[in-house]
Each structure stands twice: as C-alpha cells, then as structure tokens.
Amino acid sequence: MESTAVQKIAKVLNILVLITFICNLIALFLVPGVVFASPQARTHQLFHVSPRYFLLAWTGVWGDAYLAVLTLFLLFSGVCTAVILRQARRVLNTILRGEPFSMENALSLNRAAACAFLIAAAALARVVFSVCWYRSAAPLATYNALFVPLFAMFGLLCLVMSALFRQAAELKAENDLTI
Amino acid sequence: MAIIVNLDVMMAKRKMSLNQLSEKVDITLANLSILKNNKAKAVRFSTLEAICAALNCQPGDILEFVPDGEDTP
Numbered sequence: 001m002e003s004t005a006v007q008k009i010a011k012v013l014n015i016l017v018l019i020t021f022i023c024n025l026i027a028l029f030l031v032p033g034v035v036f037a038s039p040q041a042r043t044h045q046l047f048h049v050s051p052r053y054f055l056l057a058w059t060g061v062w063g064d065a066y067l068a069v070l071t072l073f074l075l076f077s078g079v080c081t082a083v084i085l086r087q088a089r090r091v092l093n094t095i096l097r098g099e100p101f102s103m104e105n106a107l108s109l110n111r112a113a114a115c116a117f118l119i120a121a122a123a124l125a126r127v128v129f130s131v132c133w134y135r136s137a138a139p140l141a142t143y144n145a146l147f148v149p150l151f152a153m154f155g156l157l158c159l160v161m162s163a164l165f166r167q168a169a170e171l172k173a174e175n176d177l178t179i
Numbered sequence: 180m181a182i183i184v185n186l187d188v189m190m191a192k193r194k195m196s197l198n199q200l201s202e203k204v205d206i207t208l209a210n211l212s213i214l215k216n217n218k219a220k221a222v223r224f225s226t227l228e229a230i231c232a233a234l235n236c237q238p239g240d241i242l243e244f245v246p247d248g249e250d251t252p
Contacts, residue, residue: 177213177218177220177221178220178221178222179214179219179226
C-alpha cells in the first residue's frame with residue numbers, strides 16, 4: 001500500500017515537472033524579448049506581444065553590454081534548469097517503474113548537482129558584474145544574489161541524495177544476490 | 180570466490196534435480212541457479228536450513244572454503 005501511495009505522488013509530480021519543463025523551454029525562446037522589455041533597456045517602450053518582436057530581440061539584445069550579460073545569464077540558467085528538470089523526470093520515471101534504487105538515479109542526481117553549481121556560479125558572476133557596472137554594493141541586496149547560496153545548497157543536497165541512492169543501489173544489488 | 184557451493188554434488192548423491200529441490204525448499208529456479216553457480220553474495224540461515232533438510236545433509240557438505248589463489252578441487 002505504501003509503495004502505491006508514493007507512486008501516486010510521483011505520478012502527479014511527474015506531470016507537474018513535465019509542465020514546468022515545457023514552460024522552461026518556451027521561456028528560453030522568450031528571454032531576449034523580455035530582457036528588451038525590462039526597465040533598464042532603452043528599448044522597453046518598443047515592447048509588444050508578437051512573435052516578430054521576440055525574434056528581432058534575439059539579434060538586438062547584444063548591442064548593450066548589460067542586456068547581453070543579463071540575457072546570457074538567463075539563457076545559461078534556463079538551459080541548466082531544463083537539465084535539472086529532465087533529470088528529475090528520469091528519477092520519477094524509475095520510481096513509477098518500481099525501481100528507485102539504481103545507479104541511474106545516482107548519476108541523474110550528480111548531473112542535477114553539477115547544473116545547480118553552474119547556476120550558482122553564473123549568479124555569482126552576474127552579481128560581481130552588476131557591482132562593477134553600478135559601482136555600488138546595491139546588487140548584493142537583490143534576489144539575484146540569493147540565487148548563489150540557494151542553488152549552491154540545492155547542489156549539495158543533490159550530491160547527498162546521489163550518495164544515498166548509490167548506497168541504496170549497492171545494498172539492493174547485494175540483497176538481490178542473497179538467497 | 181573463497182566459499183564454494185557444492186550443491187550439484189549433493190544433488191547428484193541424493194539423485195535430485197534442480198526442479199525437485201526448488202519445489203522442496205520453495206526457492207525459485209533462478210535463485211537456486213545463482214547459488215549453484217557460485218554467483219550468490221550471501222545465503223540466509225533459513226535457506227541453508229531448508230536445503231540441508233531437503234538434501235538430508237550438513238552445511239559443510241554443501242559449503243566449502245577454498246583460500247584465494249588455490250585451485251578449486
């Protein structure tokens with residue numbers, strides 16, 4: 001009964017992660033257009049919701065250093081987030097198959113940890129860039145600065161979970177060969 | 180592996196097939212094969228007890244210690 005309840009939760013979570021993953025991929029395409037519409041951009045008055053605007057933004061956003069850095073950071077973080085969500089789906093699929101304790105899950109969580117650390121590093125780089133750009137410590141008090149410890153902690157959590165799954169897989173393999 | 184399982188020797192002495200032993204001790208054929216082919220990592224005492232009861236033998240008749248590096252007899 002317990003495993004069925006966990007699998008029901010995993011099924012709901014799998015659907016939610018899939019929706020988030022699809023939204024993540026759509027958002028990746030929209031990033032330059034949204035950056036163009038931000039208050040810091042001189043072009044924010046040109047914003048209007050149309051595919052042509054978002055396509056044009058892909059070429060226009062590299063003209064300004066700050067917008068280019070912001071776009072690069074958001075695209076890089078978006079790709080890493082998509083990888084994290086993909087690994088989460090792989091783990092949930094093994095839970096739905098009834099085979100959660102496998103080396104495959106340990107590897108998936110390792111990949112998720114690596115992506116989390118990359119996002120934390122990118123956020124740190126953006127904070128440093130913003131501090132130099134504005135020549136003040138104000139960027140240290142923004143939500144972006146929070147990404148650094150948050151994603152670093154998430155990466156460490158994924159590493160711990162990966163070690164747990166690896167040990168569980170080894171114990172399962174030994175138990176499977178215990179007659 | 181240092182512990183050798185001589186299940187096939189005792190089965191031949193008792194003229195019992197793997198299928199018959201599997202039914203008697205209530206272990207799947209797959210698991211008995213793993214045991215017979217020395218692929219098992221561990222054996223539960225309950226399993227050993229059931230096999231010894233079915234084959235009317237002692238654990239020492241089925242299990243043999245061969246130090247690593249020596250030839251298997």
